[in-house]
Amino acid sequence: MTFLDQLNVTHPIIQAPMAGVSTPALAAAVSDAGGLGSIGVGATDAAGARAMIDTIRALTDRAFNVNVFVHATPTPDAAREAAWLHAMRPLFNAYEAEPPTGLRIIYRSFADDDAMFEMLVETAPPVVSFHFGLPDAARIKALKDAGCALIATATNLREAKAIAAAGLDAIIAQGIEAGGHRGMFDPDAADDMLGTFALTRLLVKNTSLPVIAAGGIMDGAGIRAVLDLGAVAAQLGTAFIACPESSADEAYRAALAGEAAQHTLLTKAISGRPARALANRFTAWASQTKAAVPDYPIAYDAGKALNAAAKAAGEHGFGAQWAGQGAPLSRAMPAADLVALLHRECS
Structure with a gap:
């Protein structure tokens, strides 16, 4: 059974979390349509995240993803x-x-936020994803024991191998084309700035986990291209900003157009x-x-x-x-x- 099959996701389309732009309504609409909808909770606290999760569950019974930021303590x-x-x-x-x-x-890092961790273990969203790094082994085990599928962003092979070694279920290959924050674990390290195509193929060839391609993908031709490279799905963020369900303001929408x-x-x-x-x-x-x-x-x-x-x-x-x-x-x-x-x- 494939990674998407396990989640009952019928289309190889994942809506990127986009903290501050994605909404429960957007995530639920994507999930109901056969993709995997996502919310980003890195810009809220445990109570705010719980409310978002409760809202999604009131709108859909399909799988969805909750994304947290795991940056180093500033x-x-x-x-x-x-x-x-x-x-x-x-x-x-x-x-x-x-x-x-x-x-x-x-914003508190998930690595330092016990309340967020405890809330996610309790509510057990179908998917939890990590950006900027990985939490410790105890948090990973607790989330997996709660039944959550776990994925994380990699911008290079070294990060992807760390994700695999940590026992996660899939890797997001984030190319330099992607909008929003680079998911690099160490923002002060040299960035090879790998493009989506090169990174996707590199991770498919050198890791055993399912790879989700992200960065610059806006239409079906882009999705088909990364599937041909061996990705199991494409993650799209910018493509969903102009949807009425997003929380982008009018100035943002006008600039995008x-x-x-x-x-x-x-x-x-x-x-x-x-x-x-x-x-x-x-x-x-x-x-x-x-x-x-x-x-x-x-x-x-x-x-x-x-x-x-x-x-x-x-x-x-x-x-x-x-x-x-x-x-x-x-x-x-x-x-x-x-x-x-x-x-x-x-x-």
Whole structure:
């Protein structure tokens, strides 16, 4: 029985978690349509995550995925954070706002969040996925004992082998084309920036786990291509942003449908970790600043404050508008219709 068969997923289509954009309604619609819907809970606490899981279960009886962030515990650096806020001050002042007086660790790593861990063991979602790394062996065993299938993101073969050694059930091969945060375990290590095709084939040939390809896949032709490379499924994120069930705001949707979609780029400035976004005013500023970016997610506290100040003044160019290189291929339609179309295109 294949990995997808075990989950009763009939189409080789996984909707990426996209914390802050994916919703229970989006995940449920994808799962009901035969794919695997996902939510990202890295930007909420255990109570918020439980509420999302309860909502999905009220909407569908199909399998779904819950994604958590397993980043290293950040190291506060008062001097670096003060210098970062000083560099950002002109941006705040342009919108008649003051930067924060200090920066906080706004998101806890799953590795440090006992409440999130205990809630996931109790609620036992069908799939739990890890981004930025792996939790310890005890947490992996407890989730597996609860009946959860476990998957994790790899950006290179070394990370994939660590995932296999940890006893997980599948690997997400995240190519450099992917939107949102790079799943690399160590953001300070050299990044080989492997593309989706090369990485997928590398992991298929050199690991025994099912491989899910992610990065730049927007239509059935892309899904078929990675299946031909040996992947068991494709994970698509940017393709689902324009669906009405996502929580993307109107400015994000307009940017995705406009010229900015032609110019995605990787930046650490928004959150403190490399992530691919639509070109906007924040990424333009980030490409010029010389200030050192604080650790993830400390830098995100500043970015969110700046975006809030700018939006209050009617400027929407400072948001975290994550998107992959396939962004110009985006199609706006209900999630169930998109899954059905993708399935027809790749058949």
